[in-house]
Amino acid sequence: xxxxxxxxxxxxxxxxxxxxxxxxxxxxxxxxxxxxxxxxxxxxxxxxxxxxxxxxxxxxxxxxxxxxxxxxxxxxxxxxxxxxxxxxxxxxxxxxxxxxxxxxxxxxxxxxxxxxxxxxxxxxxxxxxxxxxxxxxxxxxxxxxxxxxxxxxxxxxxxxxxxxxxxxxxxxxxxxxxxxxxxxxxxxxxxxxxxxxxxxxxxxxxxxxxxxxxxxxxxxxxx
Numbered sequence: 001x002x003x004x005x006x007x008x009x010x011x012x013x014x015x016x017x018x019x020x021x022x023x024x025x026x027x028x029x030x031x032x033x034x035x036x037x038x039x040x041x042x043x044x045x046x047x048x049x050x051x052x053x054x055x056x057x058x059x060x061x062x063x064x065x066x067x068x069x070x071x072x073x074x075x076x077x078x079x080x081x082x083x084x085x086x087x088x089x090x091x092x093x094x095x096x097x098x099x100x101x102x103x104x105x106x107x108x109x110x111x112x113x114x115x116x117x118x119x120x121x122x123x124x125x126x127x128x129x130x131x132x133x134x135x136x137x138x139x140x141x142x143x144x145x146x147x148x149x150x151x152x153x154x155x156x157x158x159x160x161x162x163x164x165x166x167x168x169x170x171x172x173x174x175x176x177x178x179x180x181x182x183x184x185x186x187x188x189x190x191x192x193x194x195x196x197x198x199x200x201x202x203x204x205x206x207x208x209x210x211x212x213x214x215x216x217x218x219x220x221x222x223x
Contacts, residue, residue, distance in 0.1 A: 001027065001223070002025065002026075002027025002028045002029065003022075003028050003029075003077045003078055003219055003220075003222065004028070004029045004031075004074070004075050004076050004077045004078070005022055005028060005029070005030050005031065005076070005077065005078045005079075005080065005219060006031045006032070006033075006071060006076050006078070006079045006080070006116075007019055007022075007030065007031070007032040007033075007079075007080045007082055008032070008033045008079075008080070008081050008082055008083040008108070008109075008112065009032075009033060009034070009081075009082045009083025010030075010032025010033060010034060010041075010044070010053065010082065011032060011033075011034035011037035011038075011040040011041040011044065011053065012034070012037045012040060013082065014082050014131065014211060014212060015032065015080075015082035015083065016037075016040060016044070017212045018080060018082060018212055018215055018216070019032050019044055019048075019051060020044070020048075021212055021213075021216050022216060022219060023044070023048035023050055023051050024048075025220075026050055028050060029050050029051075029052075030048070030050060030051045030052075031051070031052050031053075031054065031071070031074065031076070032044070032051065032052075032053050032054070033053070033054050033055070033056040033067065033083065034053055034054075034055055034056070035055060035056060035057050035058070038055065041053040041055070054067050054070055054071075056108075058083070058105070058107075058108040064108060064111060064112075067112075068111070068112065068115050071112075071115070071116070072115065072119065075123075076116065076119060076120075076126070077125065077126065077127065077222065078126070078127040078128075078129065078219050078222060079112070079113065079116050079126075079127075079128050079129070080129045080130075080131070080215060080219075081109050081112075081113075081128075081129070081130040081131060082131050083105070083108070083109075105150075106150060106153065106154065109130065109154065109157075110157065113128060113157075113161065116128070117161065117165060117170070120165070120168065120170050121165065121168045121170070124168055124169050125168075125169045125170070126165075126168075126169075126170045126171075127170070127171045127172075127173070127218075127219070127222045128158070128161055128170070128171070128172040128173065129173050129174075129175060129215060129218065129219070130154055130157075130158050130172075130173070130174050130175070131174075131175050131176070131211070131215075132151050132154060132155070132174060132175070132176035151176070154174070155174055158172045158173065158174045159172070171222070173218065175211065175214060175215060175218075
């Protein structure tokens with residue numbers, strides 16, 4: 001049975017690969033956001049008739065509000081947060097960098113998920129998958145504190161979304177991966193009212209393929 005899926009950042013990076021993989025199954029309806037990748041978005045919608053892209057500038061409150069009003073009008077089963085903050089770390093002080101990343105990355109994830117949880121609660125079903133740019137247990141003393149804090153913040157949010165919405169058949173999971181080429185998975189979900197933490201290491205068989213395949217598997221298994 002096909003799924004109705006929203007992928008943020010779906011016209012570039014891992015989001016682009018996820019759109020292609022999930023839209024290849026014609027029974028799926030895939031919605032995705034993009035900002036600066038209009039050409040890629042158009043190519044996706046041309047190649048896959050079961051896709052619909054929405055331009056959304058996370059730095060613009062009006063653009064974000066417009067997008068949220070649009071997703072309220074469509075049915076959704078799964079949301080995958082694959083968008084990443086487009087911030088030049090070399091031009092900003094640590095304090096400004098942290099503020100900018102919160103506004104362009106963390107805050108949109110929070111706002112979009114909060115709105116979608118209302119929809120998922122009404123339909124008594126929904127799945128949230130959040131992709132982190134690094135495994136949370138792969139940090140070293142040299143890892144910038146802000147970077148660590150951002151990932152832990154999203155991990156904590158995902159846990160809270162799972163706990164608070166278990167009664168509504170809503171799952172919230174985190175998939176994370178280190179930059180070394182292997183894939184590390186951490187998923188938080190509810191089963192029989194107990195929070196389960198899954199941790200699995202994959203062989204180095206290609207970072208993109210491994211992560212994308214794991215996300216696709218989890219989407220297909222959701223019902």
